[in-house]
Amino acid sequence: MRNLISFIYRNHFFFLFLLLEVSCFVLIIQSRSYQSTSLLNSANSVSGNLYAAVSNGREYLLLKDANLKLADENARLRNQLKSSYDILPQKVFTINDTLYRKKYVYTQGKVINSTTNRRSNYITLNIGSDQGVEKDNAVINTDGVIGWVKDVSPNFSTAYSILHKDPKVPCKVKKDGSYGGLIWDGGDYRYATVIDIPTHVRLIKGDTIVTSALSDIFPEGVMVGFVESFERKQGDAFLTLKIKLNADFKKLNYVYVVKNNSKLEQDSLELIITKEEEKKNK
Amino acid sequence: MIIDVLKNIARFLILSLLQVLVISHVPLGSHFVLLPYVLFILMLPFETPKIIVLFASFVLGLTMDAFYDTGGMHAAACVLMGFSRTHILKLISPREGYDNVMKPTVQYMGKTWFSTYALILIFIHHFVFFYLEVFGFSEFFSTLLRALGSTLATFVFIYIVQFLFYRNDKISI
Incomplete structure (x- = not known):
């Protein structure tokens, strides 16, 4: 017995090594079995919290990417919303009348952008040339005069608000x-x-x-x-x-765009006067 | 003495964090796995009691296991590495032995000595670790290839780190 103890004492380094290795293997075997959970795992408080902190930090670095993805997704989802579809304002109709000539054509539209705080203010409407809007059409609503159309694109138009510095x-x-x-x-x-x-x-x-x-x-x-x-x-x-x-x-919403059917005729007639005046002045 | 202990503890923490947070995200392929945290065991001072080396290796391995979910594989490899270190140091000791001002770095001990020392110990560690990871010899050669490749990768990394951080320690002989 004494010999054994002295043997172990002399080789304590080696036995310690063996002890540690054996405990390592016990840990390995234990972690490989399905029945018991591993004593050492990355869900413990130290490594788990460290990983959580790191992933928090990484999230900040990836925020731009995440934002972009979310914005894309939002845009995609918004595209599917009912509110992103307009009912086409095809409410234009003509009547053949021998006593009355239709002079004004009303088209219903919606203000999608407007300003009031600038010296010359503008309005954007959700209807354009495809819906029959033309330059210099009037824009009114049930309350009164709003403005007149400045430019048109196929599906949108911009209009001068009457809050503008050029009176018209x-x-x-x-x-x-x-x-x-x-x-x-x-x-x-x-x-x-x-x-x-x-x-x-x-x-x-x-x-x-x-x-x-x-x-x-x-x-x-x-x-x-x-x-x-x-x-x-x-x-x-x-x-x-x-x-x-x-x-x-400040509360512009639905408006009517009014087209004057006889404007061209009237304008061309008045243009003659203007030209004659110019000639006289020369 | 106290400063040496603190230095080693700091190295332990820094290398563990570096390994877990940075190195494990470096993509070098499955045949070149970087495990440079073993630099801690390599850098322990010569005069460290061998039992301390053994326990320090064990704790280091357990720390890695806690982060990598590897049971006790890192610990087993590290303990063997710590155990071998004592014998390897004896094997390759210079003629006049180690003295107290010496440190196990390239700058103090020279390229040949450090390369031998590091390569052998890193290979022992990696060999054990990769076979434990497979837990068998069914993929013997591919595992051996992984161990060799990773040894090389880790060694190159450690060698560069030595030049980056220990340049000022150099003493003229």
Whole structure:
């Protein structure tokens, strides 16, 4: 016995080695059996947390990629949504009438982009030349005048809002028909100015301003707004009206695009006058 | 002495993290598996008691097993490597023996000595590890090829690391 102990003591290094190797093999065998779970596995608190931290870190590096994938997927899913399909606004129809000639064609559209805070504001509509929209068509809604079409593409069109620095909307006082012109001098989107109203018109606050027949763009009598205040500026022969626009430009949604069927004829006729005037001036 | 212990503990941690977080993601193919964490065992000072070497190897192996889900395969290979290290050091000791200022690096011991030392120990470790991984001799030659290729890869890696991190230690003889 003493010999054995002294033998082990002399070779303790080797026996320790054997002991460690045996325990290693016990671990290996244990980890290979299906019945028992391995004592050492990457789900323990140290390695598990380390792997979790690393994967958190890796996620940050891959965020761009992940974002791109999610955006792609979102776009794909959104494409399948019902709301991404428009009902085609094919509501144009013609009537053959021998007494009345159809002058205005209304097409229903939707505002998909609009601004109110710039000096010259624009609107984008979801209908275009395929739906019959043409340049210089009027844009109105149930509340009143909105603008007129600037450019068209097959399925979209852009329009000048009447909140624009170039005035193009002839209008009149509804109750007596005196002509004026609508301009917008920037600032508040709820108010506009009507100039050139004759001084003899007896106005009160709240009088209605509508579009006049002088326009080859807008139908006559479309609501513009109500008189808020009026004044006669120094040395001016006309009244300047501050009006409250009836249409809420912050809530534009469905609009009508109005096409004037006789615009071309009227324009070409008026062009002759313009040319003659030019000749005279020369 | 304390500083040496701390240095070795730091090396243990750094090499383990490097192995687990970085090296295991390096794609070199299945015939060149990099296991440079064994550098820890190679770099233990000459005067380290051999029992400490054995236990340190065992703990290192267990750490790797915990991360790689390999049961005790790394531990078994590391313990054998730690055990062999003592004998290999005796076998290839310089004529005048090891002295206290010497460290088992290329810079101190020379290219030939370090290459012999490292290659033998790395091969022992890798040989045991890859056969344990297969757990049998059914794929004897392909496993041998893997062990040889990985030994070479690990050795090259360790050799480069030596030049990267221990250049300033060089003493003029």
